[in-house]
Amino acid sequence: MIRRANISDIEDILSILEPYTKEGIVLKRTHEEIADSIEHFYVSETEGKLSGVAAYFTYSPLLVEIRSLAVRKSFFAKGIGKRLVKKIIHDIREINPKVKIFALTLSPEFFAKCGFKKVEKETLPEKIWKDCVNCIKQNECDEIPMVYAE
Numbered sequence: 001m002i003r004r005a006n007i008s009d010i011e012d013i014l015s016i017l018e019p020y021t022k023e024g025i026v027l028k029r030t031h032e033e034i035a036d037s038i039e040h041f042y043v044s045e046t047e048g049k050l051s052g053v054a055a056y057f058t059y060s061p062l063l064v065e066i067r068s069l070a071v072r073k074s075f076f077a078k079g080i081g082k083r084l085v086k087k088i089i090h091d092i093r094e095i096n097p098k099v100k101i102f103a104l105t106l107s108p109e110f111f112a113k114c115g116f117k118k119v120e121k122e123t124l125p126e127k128i129w130k131d132c133v134n135c136i137k138q139n140e141c142d143e144i145p146m147v148y149a150e
């Protein structure tokens with residue numbers, strides 16, 4: 001089941017993200033940051049446990065990023081990541097069908113399966129690179145920009 005997150009999910013969300021933030025695959029988020037934007041977080045529940053998380057960030061009414069996407073390793077390859085992404089796309093497009101939805105990712109094959117296509121970094125506005133200061137990789141960014149193309 002995919003549903004919007006609420007404040008009581010934050011500890012679980014942090015525990016899902018933690019292994020990947022340590023590896024530098026997902027950007028670190030604090031409890032406070034998640035609380036401040038909890039309405040943009042979605043979680044999946046599997047067998048009574050939170051199995052995955054995904055969020056979006058609105059840069060403008062026409063530009064939205066999918067971020068903080070992670071599934072617990074024990075729940076990989078069950079379609080959970082894809083369902084989280086599709087649910088966010090559905091909800092965002094319901095509000096504005098013309099919005100451009102992008103992701104910066106080290107998992108391009110996964111996002112391709114979700115209907116995203118690789119784009120040149122320069123095609124996305126400068127402001128999206130503002131989070132780089134919080135990233136352990138900083139100027140050695142190896143993330144691949146992808147845009148939803150369905």
Ligand SMILES: CC(C)(COP(=O)(O)OP(=O)(O)OC[C@H]1O[C@@H](n2cnc3c(N)ncnc32)[C@H](O)[C@@H]1OP(=O)(O)O)[C@@H](O)C(=O)NCCC(=O)NCCS
Binds near residue numbers: 026075077107
């Ligand atoms: C990427 C991630 C969210 C995928 O979650 P998941 O629930 O295992 O993925 P799904 O089961 O929904 O997979 C959907 C499709 O993508 C494919 N896929 C998933 N991960 C893949 C990978 N690493 N490489 C290639 N294909 C992959 C699946 O085979 C599946 O294909 P299908 O639709 O043909 O069956 C999960 O591996 C993860 O949390 N990784 C660590 C954090 C991360 O990389 N987050 C993304 C950063 S933006």
